[in-house]
Amino acid sequence: MKLRILVLINAAAVAITLAAVNYYFQHSLYYVAITFFVTIITSFLVFYYLIEKYVYSKIKLIYKLIHNLKLGRDLRDALGEHVSADPINDVETEVKEWAKEKKTEIDDLRKQEKFRRDFLSNISHEFKTPLFAIQGYIEALQDDDFEDKDMAKQFLAKASKNVDRLSYLIKDLDEISKLELHDQVLVEVTDDGVGIEEKYLPRLFERFFRTDTSRSRQIGGSGLGLAIVKHIIEAHEQTINVRSTEGLGSTFGFTLQLSKQTLHLPNIPNLKT
Numbered sequence: 001m002k003l004r005i006l007v008l009i010n011a012a013a014v015a016i017t018l019a020a021v022n023y024y025f026q027h028s029l030y031y032v033a034i035t036f037f038v039t040i041i042t043s044f045l046v047f048y049y050l051i052e053k054y055v056y057s058k059i060k061l062i063y064k065l066i067h068n069l070k071l072g073r074d075l076r077d078a079l080g081e082h083v084s085a086d087p088i089n090d091v092e093t094e095v096k097e098w099a100k101e102k103k104t105e106i107d108d109l110r111k112q113e114k115f116r117r118d119f120l121s122n123i124s125h126e127f128k129t130p131l132f133a134i135q136g137y138i139e140a141l142q143d144d145d146f147e148d149k150d151m152a153k154q155f156l157a158k159a160s161k162n163v164d165r166l167s168y169l170i171k172d173l174d175e176i177s178k179l180e181l182h183d184q185v186l187v188e189v190t191d192d193g194v195g196i197e198e199k200y201l202p203r204l205f206e207r208f209f210r211t212d213t214s215r216s217r218q219i220g221g222s223g224l225g226l227a228i229v230k231h232i233i234e235a236h237e238q239t240i241n242v243r244s245t246e247g248l249g250s251t252f253g254f255t256l257q258l259s260k261q262t263l264h265l266p267n268i269p270n271l272k273t
Contacts, residue, residue, distance in 0.1 A: 003056050004048070011043035126169055130162035184238075188253040196244040204242055205230040229254075 019036040023029070137155040196204065200211045208223040233240045233254050244250035 003051065007044055007048045007051060010047050011040045014043045015040035123169075123173070127166065130165045130169075133162045134159045184255045184257055186253055186255055188251055190249060190251045192249040195246040195248055196242070196250055197246060198244075201242060201244060205240070 015036045018039045019032045022035040023032045026032075137159040141152055141155055196211055203209050204211075205226050207227040209227075210223050230240055236257065238255045238257065240252065240254035242250060242252050
């Protein structure tokens with residue numbers, strides 16, 4: 001409800017009350033009408049001033065702060081300052097929506113905290129296993145009574161394998177950190193087929209285009225697969241490209257926008273034809 005309508009309703013209620021009291025004592029419609037119009041005008045002006053200054057302005061300020069916080073500074077500057085014409089009702093909606101968003105953010109933070117604890121526990125376990133194995137083999141080799149050269153070679157080989165395991169773990173952690181510090185992830189699908197001639201690459205994503213029409217008829221297909229993939233990727237405002245060498249195979253790569261709630265990405269296997 002707009003402020004003027006709200007004030008007018010209150011002013012009318014006061015005016016009707018005073019007019020009824022006046023009619024009870026004087027029994028004159030003339031004085032009742034004068035009392036009603038004078039009271040409603042005076043009450044409207046007084047109520048409007050008081051509510052606007054001490055109540056409505058504060059509600060507008062709260063609404064404006066919430067609205068700006070929800071939009072963010074950059075988007076707010078782009079759209080310009082905006083204040084609702086009916087903030088009394090809108091502020092309730094804004095607060096409910098904002099509270100819902102904050103609750104969702106808190107739930108996400110709790111999930112991320114649980115993931116962090118699980119991740120630290122798992123990575124600690126993964127590091128302890130090879131470290132303890134390497135420590136055991138080294139301590140055995142450092143024993144003054146240990147003189148079996150064949151056994152020493154076996155211990156060294158096993159220690160080397162555990163060192164490699166640690167290297168793989170560190171490499172995986174480094175890959176995860178790289179995927180998180182970026183906003184996009186690059187996905188590549190590689191085959192070891194016959195490859196594609198360079199002259200065909202610019203037209204590869206055209207509808208119904210085939211590099212070898214005679215072979216394509218034998219294999220089947222509509223020639224629309226890559227065109228559909230290109231449209232889907234571009235619909236997400238991302239890009240797709242292809243690299244190919246005849247006799248070695250082809251690599252198709254496309255980018256994807258990482259979700260804000262993405263915690264980790266699964267390993268993507270290499271596809272072989």
